[in-house]
Amino acid sequence: MTTDTELLTVPQVMKRLQLSRTAVYDLIRTRQLTSLTLSRARRIPTHALTNFIHTRLEQEAA
Structure with a gap:
């Protein structure tokens, strides 16, 4: 797999974003x-x- 198609687990995303499990699942649930x-x-x-x-950075910059 290349890095573009690598699949991350929820705990990996939690660690990268420094968010809770609930917060990550909320982002998934709300389709963000x-x-x-x-x-x-x-x-x-x-x-x-x-x-x-990138989307969040653009929103913050606007």
Whole structure:
């Protein structure tokens, strides 16, 4: 896998964003952070996390 298609677990995203599990799942639930489910496992593509961060930075700058 390349870094563009790497899939992160919720705990990995929690660590990168320094947010709680609930906060990460809220971002997923409100579709601010794209994710997919494989079997029963929730995964977040690295590009989705990058897009989320860029979008938030643009919103803060506006």
